[in-house]
Amino acid sequence: MVGIKHAPRPAAAETELRPRARRKAQRPQQILHAAFEEFVERGYTATRIEDVAARAGVTKGTIYLYFQNKEELFQDVVRKLSQPVFDEKQFLEQHHHRSCEELVRIYLDTLYEHMTVNLYSREILRFLIAEGRNFPVIVSAHFDEFVKPLLTMFDHILQKGVHEGVFEIWAEDHLSQILISPALTYAIDTLLGADTNLPELKVYVNTHYEMVMRTIRKSTI
Amino acid sequence: MVGIKHAPRPAAAETELRPRARRKAQRPQQILHAAFEEFVERGYTATRIEDVAARAGVTKGTIYLYFQNKEELFQDVVRKLSQPVFDEKQFLEQHHHRSCEELVRIYLDTLYEHMTVNLYSREILRFLIAEGRNFPVIVSAHFDEFVKPLLTMFDHILQKGVHEGVFEIWAEDHLSQILISPALTYAIDTLLGADTNLPELKVYVNTHYEMVMRTIRKSTI
Amino acid sequence: MVGIKHAPRPAAAETELRPRARRKAQRPQQILHAAFEEFVERGYTATRIEDVAARAGVTKGTIYLYFQNKEELFQDVVRKLSQPVFDEKQFLEQHHHRSCEELVRIYLDTLYEHMTVNLYSREILRFLIAEGRNFPVIVSAHFDEFVKPLLTMFDHILQKGVHEGVFEIWAEDHLSQILISPALTYAIDTLLGADTNLPELKVYVNTHYEMVMRTIRKSTI
Amino acid sequence: MVGIKHAPRPAAAETELRPRARRKAQRPQQILHAAFEEFVERGYTATRIEDVAARAGVTKGTIYLYFQNKEELFQDVVRKLSQPVFDEKQFLEQHHHRSCEELVRIYLDTLYEHMTVNLYSREILRFLIAEGRNFPVIVSAHFDEFVKPLLTMFDHILQKGVHEGVFEIWAEDHLSQILISPALTYAIDTLLGADTNLPELKVYVNTHYEMVMRTIRKSTI
DNA sequence: GATGAATGAGGATTCATTCAT
DNA sequence: AATGAATGAATCCTCATTCAT
Structure with a gap:
């Protein structure tokens, strides 16, 4: 019974990481995408960190665990989400x-x-x-x-x-x-x-x- | 011919006004240009009405004598300062x-x-x-x-x-x-x-x- | 011709005063009534001096010729417009x-x-x-x-x-x-x-x- | 009998909450009372949100965590602090x-x-x-x-x-x-x-x- | 690691009051 | 006497950021 208490270990789908660790590893990406979408919809200034957080399914505080501040977040969005047209x-x-x-x-x-x-x-x-x-x-x-x-x-x-x-x-x-x-x-x-x-x-x-x-x-x- | 050379005396509009009235007549233009420059330097949201005022040589309150609010001011800037390239x-x-x-x-x-x-x-x-x-x-x-x-x-x-x-x-x-x-x-x-x-x-x-x-x-x- | 230039002297209707003087004499009353009505409609704080002026048919500045300030005006309204029910x-x-x-x-x-x-x-x-x-x-x-x-x-x-x-x-x-x-x-x-x-x-x-x-x-x- | 003397332990509601949660649970009441007192002393318009906050021992921003705006706050004061005379x-x-x-x-x-x-x-x-x-x-x-x-x-x-x-x-x-x-x-x-x-x-x-x-x-x- | 309550600086807007005309 | 353009103090409200839990 004790064993069953824990959720069955998910098949190590994408990574070898434990679920918690995996979730953590994905956070920055989640946030970047959420931020991007908010920035797109509202522009830099009008975008509220709280909305980004909500869209990313986390809370305000969490954003600051991964990004220094709003400005940094914005720059990272631009940097990391740009995709080359061609190789x-x-x-x-x-x-x-x-x-x-x-x-x-x-x-x-x-x-x-x-x-x-x-x-x-x-x-x-x-x-x-x-x-x-x-x-x-x-x-x-x-x-x-x-x-x-x-x-x-x-x-x-x-x-x-x-x-x-x-x-x-x-x-x-x-x-x-x-x-x-x-x-x-x-x-x-x-x-x-x-x-x-x-x-x-x-x-x-x-x-x-x-x-x-x-x-x-x-x-x- | 000499006389004709000069532009016809402008209709009493500007020059004949008393100083006060003249100043008032110029205000909107002054403000529009000041606003334009601030908007250019900072973008819409980051521009503070008070800065526009300072640049126009007036105070906050005066802006609101001529423009409903910031949004209106912005639209007027775009509308009134756009100039057709050609006739x-x-x-x-x-x-x-x-x-x-x-x-x-x-x-x-x-x-x-x-x-x-x-x-x-x-x-x-x-x-x-x-x-x-x-x-x-x-x-x-x-x-x-x-x-x-x-x-x-x-x-x-x-x-x-x-x-x-x-x-x-x-x-x-x-x-x-x-x-x-x-x-x-x-x-x-x-x-x-x-x-x-x-x-x-x-x-x-x-x-x-x-x-x-x-x-x-x-x-x- | 010179005489005609001036508006005809109105019949000294209510007082012996010249029109200008008469108008002046009525100002305070006009303003009091206008103020009263505005105070009634909006309450003390929400009433704007400018609205009182407009309703009285004068401009802001004029109010201050007859009343020290808004507070004074309010007190005068209450004092002078109260009417005894009975004699x-x-x-x-x-x-x-x-x-x-x-x-x-x-x-x-x-x-x-x-x-x-x-x-x-x-x-x-x-x-x-x-x-x-x-x-x-x-x-x-x-x-x-x-x-x-x-x-x-x-x-x-x-x-x-x-x-x-x-x-x-x-x-x-x-x-x-x-x-x-x-x-x-x-x-x-x-x-x-x-x-x-x-x-x-x-x-x-x-x-x-x-x-x-x-x-x-x-x-x- | 001794045991019974004590009021039954209140439902986990208030006492068992962690200090933070407890404080939060009390905020609205604190603010309502502070607001009531300020409104009493100054009237609606003359009351400043910041004063309400100070009296409640919080800051401006906190008020807005619990009440949409000043108007809402006022209405809630009236609604929630009214007490029926009789049952x-x-x-x-x-x-x-x-x-x-x-x-x-x-x-x-x-x-x-x-x-x-x-x-x-x-x-x-x-x-x-x-x-x-x-x-x-x-x-x-x-x-x-x-x-x-x-x-x-x-x-x-x-x-x-x-x-x-x-x-x-x-x-x-x-x-x-x-x-x-x-x-x-x-x-x-x-x-x-x-x-x-x-x-x-x-x-x-x-x-x-x-x-x-x-x-x-x-x-x- | 995550949370979210709390903060407080910052900015738009209003309006009583002044004063040059 | 009257005007009304201009002022600037005052106040609401927002939101990036912090930090105790």
Whole structure:
């Protein structure tokens, strides 16, 4: 009987840890996600620690066991919940048999899909714009870690195209940035909740792709 | 002729008022600008009415003589300090002798100059992204009043070009939006204070212009 | 022409004063009445000087020309707008041919009518109860000037009745106060806005009168 | 027997709680009483939450843990600190052997004693008169819960007397209200702090009682 | 480790009062 | 005499943070 008193030991599902320890190990993640959602819904200042706690299923005090303070929590949310759109190496390997034009297309499709599906990216963009002034460090960290790789990768595709004689890089600077811009426009439109004005995605991407190709395709006269 | 050179004496409006009345007439503007600057520096929530007052050279109470409350003040800042980039009619008249390609170039130059010179536009964009969730009305009002005309006008230039046989509109939708996107990217980059990553404007505009032309110029084979 | 420029001199209607002077002379009264009404509607603290001013048709500043401050204004309202229910001398002369029983009846009728018709009395009672703590002087002044005479006068009627052998004063003290009490109850009920519970006045007065008579009428066995 | 002498150990409710929980359990009462006293001394508007807190030995914030806001606090004070004068059933059982005349006397004695001893009743009456305009709900709630039962109970005594042939109800309506009125007068006088004019209670009650009896005692000729 | 009661600094807003015009 | 713009003290309420349990 004594043994039965205790809840049966759960199958060590995800980790080897005891339930208590496991629960503890998950706390920070739970809290980060809860915080993210609250920050998304209300913005930094309007978000109350207590609401984050409630959403995470803990209480105020617990938040402070894992995070110094609200500011720290916010920064951690941005840092830890940002997800790279691509893993460049993997992307190139996965699509190594594709033509450069196809790579551009897949790149764009992936990018837009990421933005559509992945709440995080979009909302973190909002955070950065809204609160960036007060958190300059995470802004540039985010830029380095997530935006720059995006641009670099597009650059690589362009270069590959040049190398293969299908693309033409006629400008010295900023070309990738300019060519990808429409995706940012789309993201901002979404952020502004301009639902009415939101373009139909498929058509939008087609046009975007066409714009890119017309711009860089090497004329083969 | 000499006489005519001077602007016509302003209607008794401002100058002839007694000092007190004149001061009063200026208050709302003073406050709006002070508020704008505080909102820019701190964001909506972090801005204290008392700071706005101090910056405007008045005291707390005075703010409330002219604005219902903080929210109202914020909305008025956005509403009243937004400035249209173009007056389309005037723009077209002024440049009626230009070719369509030149019109596109002037359009872009004007747009970027506006963004560079005009603090307001840029920061109001930040407001809209940061606080838009809480002020949906001004977001859509702003879109209708300032963004939509911008797009429409670009559309008109494109159509003119098509009419004259120099441009080709090969997409049914969103073309203008996509073609102008790089300007938004530039604005956002500025907002993010990515000073390091900020492109040299002249080169950036050139590239943007070239992108547009490559995209829409009718091939004349 | 010069003469016509000025507004025609209004006929010296109520006083010999010039219009301007007359207007000035009326100001304090106007303000007192406006203040009274505001105090009635909102209570002392919730009444704003500006509202009083607006109701009096002047501006804030003007109030302070005639009254030291809000407190002073309140006290003046209570002092100057209280109106005696009876002029005892006149009352007795007017009804000298009546029997004592009739005098009691007329006394009660007058009292209730005063309370019903005369907003002031009722509301000033509320002031006294609500704010009396903070204005002890006017409470006792009011008591001496308005309540005491009321009781005294009833006493006199009783004594007259005793003298004429129709009434019997069987208690040494407080008899008048007790016999008049139902009128106070009625006033309070009105104040509490207990409209639902408010008795039909005529019936109520009848019962009150009957109570009084049964209490003091000399049995004539 | 010794053991039994002690009151049965109170249900774990209060005593067995850990100190923290116990303190929490008492907070609302502490605050209510502190608030009551402040409201009594200053009136609703002039009372500052911070003063209530200080008197309750807590800080501002704590008040808001237990009460939504100042208004709510006020209403709760009125609601929860009002105490019925009688428990009718108990009163009648306790005095079932008394004559109806004695019942009337005891009723009055109890009523006056309640008013004298029980600060709350008196001051809550002041609240209702002073602030009733702004809290109509609690006025009528209070009337239904505390005043009406008082009248009803007096009615019942009268009816009992009629049944036993000693009283005569000669008026259809409002009789109880009128007969009890002097008690209200007494309460108001106390409220007005008319200490000078305050009757000596014993004499006053005697006269009141005599008035009632002369009014309703069935003549036994 | 977790809790949640308590704190108290901080900020929006109101309004009696002043005073230059 | 009258105005009404401006002031700033006063007060409600919120919420990040602490800490005894």
